[in-house]
Amino acid sequence: MENEWEKTIYVCGEELESILTAVYDAWASRKGHSRVKIEMEKEDTMELFATYVPVKQDPEKAEKVMRSIRRKIGEEAWSMVYRAALSEHESRADDIYRFLIGGFYYGPKALKMLAEPAVYRLMELNRAVGNESHFFKEFLRFDEREGHVLFGRIRPKNNVLSLVMPHFADRLPKENFLILDTGRASAGVHPAGREWYLTSLKPEAAEALMAAKSDGYRDLWKTFYQAIAIEERKNPKLQRNMMPLRYREYMTEFLED
């Protein structure tokens, strides 16, 4: 017999599908929202008086949750949940669960209830993910490699690669390009004239790409970049505000060679 204060903690993986499966399981358990919690596998501090239940990823359950969100709370809510699932925060799975409690109760208008902590939290995750993916649309740089292949690198905190790819696929339909998330060793690949896809990249393949010769337009760009600044207005603080240092890691204008 369970104690009534005892919590059940559903432990899920990183992917959206796994998170949604956990939402399904936690909800279907009917233990009551205050007595269930979803955690990511990584978390290492365990709670007392809690039962840990590993979640078995199930596409069917995830699909059901997705459909309910789209039907009952709307497309906008779905895209917010999708983005929140890409967040770097360990709490994201439970944050999504907490939002859905209100979301299924109030319907589409839940999105507007920003004074509600769960709604605000989801918006916060969304904003962080959205902002970071926008930064990489700005600051990502491609290098041309042999055979007209464009190669770009990012190291985002949130898993934004799947949000960045459509932007470039739309913009450069006739280009072969590849974007590598160096932190996660995953890559987005876009063959010219076809759909893009995500894949994980073997170290040898990444090595071949990174070691290739330098691109002739690098120097031209650096020249332009240096010429366009007005010396009398120099303002590194403003520059850092607009373009934080961590985004400069792979930017052509800051590469040394």
Added chain:
Amino acid sequence: MQQKLEILADAAKYDVACTSSGVDRKGRKDAMGSAVSCGICHSFAADGRCVSLLKILLTNECIYDCKYCVNRISNDTVRTSFTPEEICTLTMEFYRRNYIEGLFLSSGILRTPDYTMEQIYQTLWQLREVHRFWGYIHVKAIPGADPALIERVGHLADRMSINLELPTGDGLRKLAPGKTREKILTPMRQIQHGIHDNRLKLEDQKQEKKIFLPGTPESGGAPAKVKKKAGLPAPKGMLRYEEKSKFVPAGQSTQMIIGATPETDHQILSVTEALYHRFELKRVFFSAYTAINDDSFLPALGTRPPLLREHRLYQADWLLRFYGFEAGELLTEEKPYFNEALDPKCDWALRHLELFPVEVNRADYMTLLRVPGIGVKSAKRILQARRSAKLDFPDLKKFGVVLKRASYFITCGGKMMGNTPIEEDFLTRALTAEDRVKNQRIANAGAFRQMSLFEDFHVENPSPGPDDVWKSLSGQL
């Protein structure tokens, strides 16, 4: 090529606008490029200004002798020109690598205004039709060029601009002997009318479509003309950009130089307001004059650009465009300059204390916008959130309200945040103390810099290089 680029980018850098905003255009399978209405900055130069477009001059040769300009005929500088082909290659190759969002093409006057405009047209035409570039193009209309040329360029560009150069006709006569107010305002008017006519034409075409072709899906970028042909699918061959037939879809902008002539802030802001109302400009840019030429009509060499003044003007410009303010509310003939120590909104609020405090849970949108520390986004969030809950100060903080300023002007549920007297002297002191450091920084940007461990003492940069990344990937680190 490298040298040319250096010269012609350097000569273009005093042009302020580098925005790529105002038009949404999805990519096309047979072209390269797209545009997003919010614009995308691709980098920020050492002066903190956004680098969005490849901002270059077609040529830095010029027949004019405008006193404030680096490219004036009497300056002894190296002169060079790009060919249209060179500009196309640079634009395309930079764009592919995501260095830029598009092209910003300006030019000195080579031979005649018409000849220069013709060259610009050639470049744009090649870029759109030969290279099939679908990204953003901002181009200068050359004052005095044939209206027919301006019309054709307008169908290839997203944004056009003609620089007003100086806020008043007087200043212009003194500093730009080759230009007159009329030469500048005529094409500005032409573009305004062009945008209008074009909009009406497109409306008509939409109406026609509605009647003859119910249910034709509105796909982004597909030409109205082709669709009109009784529902036939678009032709197999490539679509010409000009057939989209949108004229300057992102609107026009202008810029004026601040601090080269003795106009007051009030004059400048009034001109700005008139440009928005009478010429329907999208943006008016201000450019703090950088003393580059030695001339008895100009501030002496070594005069620092009036950056804080420029900053205040931009703040006021924002108030005109998004906050429902009028120029006459912010400045008057009697008080023709902005307060250096306070931003224009705080300054206005302090002169209208009778209107405050405002109750956040009840005030309408326009009233909220006038509260210092509340912006467009936070005002909208407040409206949304208060429908389902009564808001308190911690909520406001989450919505992005700057309580350091706003708290003196608002109540939540009838209560103010602290015990503050609504009294001008007290508030002025509180608010200026807040901004003093920041204002100093803006005013002195570029004048001095902090010593840096890496630059001044040659300490090795410890951040990982590309090598290390590869190592970490293959597990050697």
